[in-house]
Amino acid sequence: MYDEVVIKAEGLSKKFCRNLKRSIFYGAIDVLRNMCNIPYDLGRLRSDEFWALSDVSFELKKGEVLGIIGLNGSGKSTLLRLLSGIFPPDKGKITVRGRVGSLIAVGAGFHPHMTGRENIFLNGTILGMTKQEITKKFDSIVEFAEIGEFLHAPVSTYSSGMRVRLGFAIAVHCEPDILLIDEVLSVGDLSFRNKSLRYMANLREKARGIIFISHNLEQVRVLCDRVIILDKGKIIYNGTTHEGCVHYEEVTREMRLQTIRRGNGSPDDNKLKSRQSSMEEIEFFDIGVCDNNNNKIDSVPMNGPLNVFCDIEVKHFIDGLYFGVGILNDELKPCIWVMSNDNNKAQFEAVKRGKYRLLVKFPQHHLVPSVYIPNIAIRNNKTGETYERILPNCSFRVLSDGSRLERGIVAVKDEWAFQRLGNGGEGISGRESNS
Amino acid sequence: MKRESIIVYEPNQRHKIGFFKIWILMIRNIISSRELIVQLFKRDFFASYKKSFLGIGWIVVAPIVGIISWVFMNATGILHPGDVGIPYPAYVLLGSSIWGLFMGFYSAAAGTLSAGQGFIDQVKYPHEALLIKQTAQHLANFILSFGLNIIILLLFSVIPDWKIIFFPALVLPLFLLGAGIGLFISVINVLTSEMQKSVDILLGMVIYITPVIYSPKFDNPLLQNIIKWNPLTYLVGGVRDVIVYGRMDHPDRYLYSSLFALVVFILSWRFFFVSEDKVIEKMI
Numbered sequence: 001m002y003d004e005v006v007i008k009a010e011g012l013s014k015k016f017c018r019n020l021k022r023s024i025f026y027g028a029i030d031v032l033r034n035m036c037n038i039p040y041d042l043g044r045l046r047s048d049e050f051w052a053l054s055d056v057s058f059e060l061k062k063g064e065v066l067g068i069i070g071l072n073g074s075g076k077s078t079l080l081r082l083l084s085g086i087f088p089p090d091k092g093k094i095t096v097r098g099r100v101g102s103l104i105a106v107g108a109g110f111h112p113h114m115t116g117r118e119n120i121f122l123n124g125t126i127l128g129m130t131k132q133e134i135t136k137k138f139d140s141i142v143e144f145a146e147i148g149e150f151l152h153a154p155v156s157t158y159s160s161g162m163r164v165r166l167g168f169a170i171a172v173h174c175e176p177d178i179l180l181i182d183e184v185l186s187v188g189d190l191s192f193r194n195k196s197l198r199y200m201a202n203l204r205e206k207a208r209g210i211i212f213i214s215h216n217l218e219q220v221r222v223l224c225d226r227v228i229i230l231d232k233g234k235i236i237y238n239g240t241t242h243e244g245c246v247h248y249e250e251v252t253r254e255m256r257l258q259t260i261r262r263g264n265g266s267p268d269d270n271k272l273k274s275r276q277s278s279m280e281e282i283e284f285f286d287i288g289v290c291d292n293n294n295n296k297i298d299s300v301p302m303n304g305p306l307n308v309f310c311d312i313e314v315k316h317f318i319d320g321l322y323f324g325v326g327i328l329n330d331e332l333k334p335c336i337w338v339m340s341n342d343n344n345k346a347q348f349e350a351v352k353r354g355k356y357r358l359l360v361k362f363p364q365h366h367l368v369p370s371v372y373i374p375n376i377a378i379r380n381n382k383t384g385e386t387y388e389r390i391l392p393n394c395s396f397r398v399l400s401d402g403s404r405l406e407r408g409i410v411a412v413k414d415e416w417a418f419q420r421l422g423n424g425g426e427g428i429s430g431r432e433s434n435s
Numbered sequence: 436m437k438r439e440s441i442i443v444y445e446p447n448q449r450h451k452i453g454f455f456k457i458w459i460l461m462i463r464n465i466i467s468s469r470e471l472i473v474q475l476f477k478r479d480f481f482a483s484y485k486k487s488f489l490g491i492g493w494i495v496v497a498p499i500v501g502i503i504s505w506v507f508m509n510a511t512g513i514l515h516p517g518d519v520g521i522p523y524p525a526y527v528l529l530g531s532s533i534w535g536l537f538m539g540f541y542s543a544a545a546g547t548l549s550a551g552q553g554f555i556d557q558v559k560y561p562h563e564a565l566l567i568k569q570t571a572q573h574l575a576n577f578i579l580s581f582g583l584n585i586i587i588l589l590l591f592s593v594i595p596d597w598k599i600i601f602f603p604a605l606v607l608p609l610f611l612l613g614a615g616i617g618l619f620i621s622v623i624n625v626l627t628s629e630m631q632k633s634v635d636i637l638l639g640m641v642i643y644i645t646p647v648i649y650s651p652k653f654d655n656p657l658l659q660n661i662i663k664w665n666p667l668t669y670l671v672g673g674v675r676d677v678i679v680y681g682r683m684d685h686p687d688r689y690l691y692s693s694l695f696a697l698v699v700f701i702l703s704w705r706f707f708f709v710s711e712d713k714v715i716e717k718m719i
Contacts, residue, residue: 081556
């Protein structure tokens with residue numbers, strides 16, 4: 001089934017220009033060269049130009065659903081436009097066997113003053129259907145879009161959801177040989193999304209091949225046979241869906257970590273000062289996680305130990321202190337929160353002037369692979385004053401063991417059973433999974 | 436068995452296609468896009484009047500206002516155009532109507548790529564269809580207002596010559612010249628709007644060196660010379676003369692001007708074909 005190649009991309013590259021004025025200038029030069037038939041090297045970057053896609057090669061085989069995942073700006077949409085023939089490549093070659101249809105922007109070309117009916121014919125024709133085809137599928141499109149009596153009303157009177165549903169309904173009825181889908185299965189409410197997914201599953205049987213772009217890893221896992229991960233215009237992974245999704249999660253975690261850190265300044269390990277005003281008696285030096293030898297680290301394995309430290313300088317004698325240590329996720333929701341005075345675990349009385357390290361050890365943390373931010377609170381035992389520090393630039397990662405995708409907040413062992421209820425119920429076997 | 440289509444995309448692909456093959460390809464594209472042309476025409480022609488009470492009636496408002504103003508100026512004696520053989524307002528009306536046809540061909544073609552704004556960078560389809568849609572839209576407007584003009588001519592007791600039946604063929608060179616300039620501008624306009632603005636101003640001035648609103652019979656040698664070398668003198672004036680007098684003063688010059696228009700169109704058509712996919716990425 002998968003032997004015949006329906007799309008072959010060989011060394012594809014596409015460049016764009018960051019600077020608008022230069023982009024216009026380069027465009028004019030290129031057009032002038034075209035006009036005068038002067039050959040020029042498309043493979044050379046000029047000032048302010050960058051490769052939106054660089055040396056991308058892959059194959060889509062007959063009957064295959066290929067997922068393309070990547071962060072924003074990684075070149076996914078550019079790649080789809082190249083495969084659809086909307087943009088020409090600057091380097092490389094694309095060979096396509098069959099009619100390509102794209103679900104890139106649903107509702108392209110809709111006229112707000114025209115009725116739903118008129119727009120079905122307009123949009124369907126833009127997407128490559130004949131009038132006869134549209135007439136044949138008209139009722140099915142209307143039913144799919146769930147627009148009811150609004151069919152004869154101008155599209156400008158539609159809600160945004162209705163408009164998207166109509167656009168999507170038309171697009172999925174095109175039924176091309178090879179389908180390119182860009183992030184459109186997330187339109188509409190849950191029931192419409194389910195209907196769209198059902199339709200996609202049907203289409204999968206009929207189409208010769210599908211390329212599917214999505215940020216929704218669950219959809220990618222269900223729909224795709226294979227995935228490609230794009231990063232800054234390059235393929236960094238091309239392989240099985242499961243491994244690809246786990247790998248992509250790791251890439252997004254790394255990116256989130258960098259973003260969180262970048263957004264809050266670079267860490268200064270020697271003399272880290274909080275941007276918030278410090279309490280007079282205490283100055284924060286450093287906060288983070290460390291290994292058992294007290295060396296600062298920026299990632300820990302899942303289901304392993306977690307040591308959180310906080311280095312402070314006490315400037316004046318303090319009668320009594322207690323601490324709160326929290327681990328927040330990247331949405332600043334607390335995943336772990338412990339207090340030193342709970343059940344009288346630790347008492348810190350009569351703290352003298354000097355430098356101290358607070359160390360809290362969790363022998364097994366159970367956090368799912370993600371990015372976390374330590375949160376330290378210091379409270380004066382006598383007055384109750386609280387000083388809290390959240391330091392995103394001290395964030396750390398919990399690494400995946402690469403075996404499966406983790407969801408929620410904590411990683412737990414799970415065993416599954418599914419049995420018919422009633423007399424003589426027999427079990428239906430399922431794969432067991434353990435963290 | 437259905438023949439499988441294999442499409443290959445490579446850099447500078449259109450560049451490598453031969454001069455004549457482009458013609459075959461583009462004409463084939465236009466034929467295969469006829470349903471798209473009809474749909475886009477419906478969208479842009481009828482839908483543009485949907486939000487007005489007068490609706491399609493707006494097409495005749497502009498010519499009526501134009502006629503009234505010319506009749507008024509003529510009646511007050513402000514204009515002394517000399518003897519043109521027919522009532523002056525009718526002469527101007529016909530000339531400016533044909534001039535408008537040329538300008539319409541130009542602006543319709545100049546808007547070819549921008550007419551696809553919103554989906555040109557989303558869906559692959561032959562963009563030649565947009566030129567035909569634009570031209571058809573302009574012609575629809577023109578036919579309605581031209582019909583009105585003929586009625587006015589009859590009111591001025593000007594009976595068009597029977598040779599008016601050749602009108603569609605006679606204005607073909609006007610289409611070639613207008614669309615030729617327009618297609619070129621359409622590509623450049625994606626990059627920078629300056630060129631279109633400049634050409635708009637330039638063509639706005641060309642009407643003064645074309646005997647549209649005045650008779651070509653005068654003494655100034657410089658203007659005579661300019662008018663003589665201006666192809667539009669023959670392409671616009673020639674068509675008008677055929678309608679009014681049933682003959683052309685300079686059929687040979689009309690022919691040369693038509694050939695010139697054809698060359699402009701051929702060059703521009705190729706330019707459009709090899710360049711348009713390069714500029715579409717700038718439309719995002």
